[in-house]
Amino acid sequence: MSDSASGNPLRIGIAGLGTVGAGVLKLLTQQQDILAARAGVPLVVTAVSARNRQQDRGVEIDGYAWYDNCLDMAEADDVDVVVELIGGADGTAKVLVENAIAAGKHVVTANKALLAYHGQSIAESAEAKAVAVGFEAAVAGGVPVIKGLRDGLAANQVERIVAILNGTCNFVLGLMEEEEVSFEDAVREAQDVGFAEADPTTDIGGFDAAHKLSLLASIAFGTQVNLDAVLVKGIDSVAAEDIEAAKELGYRIKLIAVADRNGGHIIQRVHPALVPLEQPLAHVGGPGNSIVMQGDWVGTVEFGGPGAGEKPTASAVVADIVDIARGFQVPVFGTPAAQLTPAKSASEDNSLAPYYLRMELADKKGTASTMTGILAEHDISIETMIQKPEEDHELGANMPVIVVTYATRDTAIAKAIAEIEGAGILAGSPNVIRVESL
Amino acid sequence: MSDSASGNPLRIGIAGLGTVGAGVLKLLTQQQDILAARAGVPLVVTAVSARNRQQDRGVEIDGYAWYDNCLDMAEADDVDVVVELIGGADGTAKVLVENAIAAGKHVVTANKALLAYHGQSIAESAEAKAVAVGFEAAVAGGVPVIKGLRDGLAANQVERIVAILNGTCNFVLGLMEEEEVSFEDAVREAQDVGFAEADPTTDIGGFDAAHKLSLLASIAFGTQVNLDAVLVKGIDSVAAEDIEAAKELGYRIKLIAVADRNGGHIIQRVHPALVPLEQPLAHVGGPGNSIVMQGDWVGTVEFGGPGAGEKPTASAVVADIVDIARGFQVPVFGTPAAQLTPAKSASEDNSLAPYYLRMELADKKGTASTMTGILAEHDISIETMIQKPEEDHELGANMPVIVVTYATRDTAIAKAIAEIEGAGILAGSPNVIRVESL
Ligand SMILES: NC(=O)c1ccc[n+]([C@@H]2O[C@H](COP(=O)([O-])OP(=O)(O)OC[C@H]3O[C@@H](n4cnc5c(N)ncnc54)[C@H](OP(=O)(O)O)[C@@H]3O)[C@@H](O)[C@H]2O)c1
Ligand SMILES: NC(=O)c1ccc[n+]([C@@H]2O[C@H](COP(=O)([O-])OP(=O)(O)OC[C@H]3O[C@@H](n4cnc5c(N)ncnc54)[C@H](OP(=O)(O)O)[C@@H]3O)[C@@H](O)[C@H]2O)c1
Numbered sequence: 001m002s003d004s005a006s007g008n009p010l011r012i013g014i015a016g017l018g019t020v021g022a023g024v025l026k027l028l029t030q031q032q033d034i035l036a037a038r039a040g041v042p043l044v045v046t047a048v049s050a051r052n053r054q055q056d057r058g059v060e061i062d063g064y065a066w067y068d069n070c071l072d073m074a075e076a077d078d079v080d081v082v083v084e085l086i087g088g089a090d091g092t093a094k095v096l097v098e099n100a101i102a103a104g105k106h107v108v109t110a111n112k113a114l115l116a117y118h119g120q121s122i123a124e125s126a127e128a129k130a131v132a133v134g135f136e137a138a139v140a141g142g143v144p145v146i147k148g149l150r151d152g153l154a155a156n157q158v159e160r161i162v163a164i165l166n167g168t169c170n171f172v173l174g175l176m177e178e179e180e181v182s183f184e185d186a187v188r189e190a191q192d193v194g195f196a197e198a199d200p201t202t203d204i205g206g207f208d209a210a211h212k213l214s215l216l217a218s219i220a221f222g223t224q225v226n227l228d229a230v231l232v233k234g235i236d237s238v239a240a241e242d243i244e245a246a247k248e249l250g251y252r253i254k255l256i257a258v259a260d261r262n263g264g265h266i267i268q269r270v271h272p273a274l275v276p277l278e279q280p281l282a283h284v285g286g287p288g289n290s291i292v293m294q295g296d297w298v299g300t301v302e303f304g305g306p307g308a309g310e311k312p313t314a315s316a317v318v319a320d321i322v323d324i325a326r327g328f329q330v331p332v333f334g335t336p337a338a339q340l341t342p343a344k345s346a347s348e349d350n351s352l353a354p355y356y357l358r359m360e361l362a363d364k365k366g367t368a369s370t371m372t373g374i375l376a377e378h379d380i381s382i383e384t385m386i387q388k389p390e391e392d393h394e395l396g397a398n399m400p401v402i403v404v405t406y407a408t409r410d411t412a413i414a415k416a417i418a419e420i421e422g423a424g425i426l427a428g429s430p431n432v433i434r435v436e437s438l
Numbered sequence: 439m440s441d442s443a444s445g446n447p448l449r450i451g452i453a454g455l456g457t458v459g460a461g462v463l464k465l466l467t468q469q470q471d472i473l474a475a476r477a478g479v480p481l482v483v484t485a486v487s488a489r490n491r492q493q494d495r496g497v498e499i500d501g502y503a504w505y506d507n508c509l510d511m512a513e514a515d516d517v518d519v520v521v522e523l524i525g526g527a528d529g530t531a532k533v534l535v536e537n538a539i540a541a542g543k544h545v546v547t548a549n550k551a552l553l554a555y556h557g558q559s560i561a562e563s564a565e566a567k568a569v570a571v572g573f574e575a576a577v578a579g580g581v582p583v584i585k586g587l588r589d590g591l592a593a594n595q596v597e598r599i600v601a602i603l604n605g606t607c608n609f610v611l612g613l614m615e616e617e618e619v620s621f622e623d624a625v626r627e628a629q630d631v632g633f634a635e636a637d638p639t640t641d642i643g644g645f646d647a648a649h650k651l652s653l654l655a656s657i658a659f660g661t662q663v664n665l666d667a668v669l670v671k672g673i674d675s676v677a678a679e680d681i682e683a684a685k686e687l688g689y690r691i692k693l694i695a696v697a698d699r700n701g702g703h704i705i706q707r708v709h710p711a712l713v714p715l716e717q718p719l720a721h722v723g724g725p726g727n728s729i730v731m732q733g734d735w736v737g738t739v740e741f742g743g744p745g746a747g748e749k750p751t752a753s754a755v756v757a758d759i760v761d762i763a764r765g766f767q768v769p770v771f772g773t774p775a776a777q778l779t780p781a782k783s784a785s786e787d788n789s790l791a792p793y794y795l796r797m798e799l800a801d802k803k804g805t806a807s808t809m810t811g812i813l814a815e816h817d818i819s820i821e822t823m824i825q826k827p828e829e830d831h832e833l834g835a836n837m838p839v840i841v842v843t844y845a846t847r848d849t850a851i852a853k854a855i856a857e858i859e860g861a862g863i864l865a866g867s868p869n870v871i872r873v874e875s876l
Contacts, residue, residue: 037773142736144590152582155756298580298753301743315736318593328766335475
């Protein structure tokens with residue numbers, strides 16, 4: 001194996017030459033001089049693999065050994081680091097990473113799905129083989145938050161992370177506000193400009209952010225990656241009316257990812273939230289990512305930048321390769337895999353927060369007073385209530401009402417809403433969104 | 439020498455037990471379990487030193503070997519890492535660091551002055567001895583920007599850094615705006631609450647920010663640390679009138695530190711600037727720090743958090759100790775010292791920027807037209823001009839005028855201002871502040 005200690009070049013095999021893979025190849029070529037200086041040894045690509053050798057990737061691939069089957073790369077004598085940029089939680093990507101580790105090769109990957117599902121076993125085998133698994137690119141694209149958390153905040157008990165981790169959702173929510181369009185139209189526009197995939201479910205549904213959050217939580221709390229413990233709600237529940245009402249009330253709706261050390265339990269949740277305009281997270285625009293971390297010694301630290309795209313993601317992948325060339329090797333999640341504790345997942349979040357409720361009160365007498373009465377019974381106080389008929393509101397039509405409560409518990413809100421729904425005073429389902437501050 | 443490879447504890451000697459040193463001692467004690475897990479070996483303090491052994495430091499020091507002369511620590515057999523927290527560009531701190539390196543010990547320091555003056559020679563000797571010199575705490579306190587830039591952005595040519603690096607100045611400017619007080623009153627208040635030192639010159643004068651900027655620039659551009667190349671102007675030139683006018687015009691005045699790859703020259707400058715309110719840097723409050731970095735692959739990345747104080751600074755110092763325990767060793771400034779190039783310092787910044795000019799026009803006929811005429815002769819166009827007499831303005835009194843120009847060159851402004859001053863139309867000296875965007 002080659003590393004800085006030996007002075008030999010570090011030999012790299014790249015599996016997957018799509019958006020990120022081709023970017024990595026271009027970067028390694030363009031910056032080879034500064035990379036060699038910083039890494040201490042030349043970084044040399046020796047092998048590449050993808051499905052279709054003929055496809056034009058905007059970068060010359062003739063100079064590298066081509067593997068029709070990328071799994072052969074894991075066995076290649078002239079590959080020190082396997083860079084997995086195929087994607088997918090299972091299938092080829094997983095086998096490639098496992099085989100590479102088994103063969104004593106270092107791994108760099110941008111694959112959050114793979115690590116969210118199999119992070120613990122991958123970390124265990126990598127540590128047993130004393131190889132590195134770098135995944136800076138898997139969370140927040142170009143923003144070096146994995147190193148920032150794992151190395152930069154290594155002296156801290158992390159208390160809480162609140163982040164915007166999915167650029168697609170942030171872009172879509174931004175369009176909904178700026179262009180006053182529906183969720184569906186915003187998604188279509190995001191697809192047109194390349195910020196949403198043809199099948200946007202993984203992003204829109206909050207699953208991609210959940211994958212990323214589960215990795216951050218493991219590093220932050222010294223717990224095993226536990227994707228099942230993440231409560232997930234996507235942005236498809238956010239309507240144009242919510243965006244507008246939030247704005248009027250001094251908030252912006254964001255898909256946020258929260259990991260919280262709540263007593264002995266770790267809370268992990270991804271969902272749309274109303275973020276007060278005073279908070280920096282409210283101002284993360286377009287496809288940007290931002291991560292706010294609170295440590296017991298450092299206080300609150302914030303990282304922000306581009307969360308995806310060819311160039312930022314390649315920047316993060318190559319930074320991991322430089323780490324390996326420099327001989328830097330740490331446990332995959334910062335704490336040795338054998339010492340990571342199971343994340344006791346909380347069934348509910350018992351932290352206090354205000355909630356935003358949007359309801360259509362049915363056209364009957366006393367519906368508003370029934371609704372507020374039920375809230376009061378559950379000790380939920382109302383901070384703001386807006387009852388605003390459409391301009392063309394007709395007598396006898398349903399009445400949209402928006403309530404922002406004072407801080408209360410998740411469970412209280414859930415019970416109150418169930419009771420309100422049962423009381424037959426609503427037309428349609430209410431929309432409930434948590435208000436999140438740091 | 440002990441490191442993770444050996445499995446033996448990493449033995450630490452702390453020289454200086456003031457704000458930061460005592461904090462480091464407390465942190466190492468409080469977090470010893472998670473630190474051992476993350477570092478791979480226990481981190482054990484074996485020796486401490488300060489001037490006065492009797493002083494109460496809020497932390498027990500009886501369990502450690504006491505050195506009356508901290509220089510003896512550099513020779514101690516049971517010290518693997520010397521943590522220098524004495525301060526000062528020369529004197530004991532310098533000798534201690536040099537001796538520790540010569541004796542083959544790793545060094546961790548929070549001393550930006552020392553590295554700004556002697557960084558190149560310290561890096562050369564550390565690399566010759568294959569020991570680490572960690573200085574995360576020297577720049578932006580708890581914010582892990584050294585690792586973020588050196589490791590996280592290792593794949594990038596950095597194009598530009600714009601940062602707020604001095605918490606004292608940021609706090610003072612914030613007070614001037616919020617409480618509408620004079621510079622002198624704000625400094626006094628900052629001293630009272632512990633955000634400014636008894637002698638605040640190093641902070642207020644911009645020198646501390648210049649020290650920090652020179653270190654960032656070396657890592658960013660692969661150049662030798664060159665403090666002489668930093669153009670420095672402090673915040674003592676900022677008057678209450680400037681703060682007020684900036685606010686009215688949609689800006690906030692900040693002490694900013696800029697490092698720019700301007701063609702073949704590196705520009706480094708620290709000075710007050712008008713930052714547009716749309717920019718995140720305008721919203722860094724209190725003693726906070728923030729660093730915006732632009733790389734050719736990653737795009738724009740931002741880091742923010744507490745720039746000083748016992749706990750954040752100790753967090754950064756201990757993160758460096760963890761790096762050493764993990765066996766992570768890189769050239770001090772990311773690129774080997776022998777390969778760092780001299781920073782060709784630009785005598786002037788030929789980048790374009792708008793400028794803010796505040797002048798008192800003397801009570802004579804035609805002064806305004808003479809002033810605008812001179813600007814026009816130098817191809818400087820006026821974007822906004824506010825001529826606002828005091829409420830109790832008396833006929834015949836001088837007239838305050840504020841001009842914001844369109845983007846122009848430093849040199850053009852300098853010449854125009856000299857001519858305006860020579861024309862005998864001003865009462866007092868004009869105040870010239872650059873407008874800085876990303
Ligand atoms: N795109 C981003 O901005 C971004 C950001 C962060 C993380 N990531 C992660 O990076 C990874 C790659 O994403 P991407 O956007 O680059 O995906 P992509 O553009 O779809 O590229 C996937 C690549 O994998 C190749 N491939 C598929 N199956 C293969 C197999 N069995 N053997 C060898 N190669 C195979 C494809 O080959 P062909 O080209 O021949 O079809 C293609 O080159 C994913 O894990 C993703 O989550 C992406
Ligand atoms: N304070 C911050 O927030 C902060 C933030 C970032 C970086 N830094 C840097 O951290 C360093 C330390 O700052 P600080 O605020 O902790 O300073 P400090 O409170 O003034 O402490 C300095 C310490 O050095 C000791 N000392 C002085 N001369 C000594 C000598 N010849 N031998 C041994 N010990 C000696 C003093 O001993 P006695 O206690 O016995 O007098 C004192 O304990 C400086 O380089 C500073 O720039 C500080």
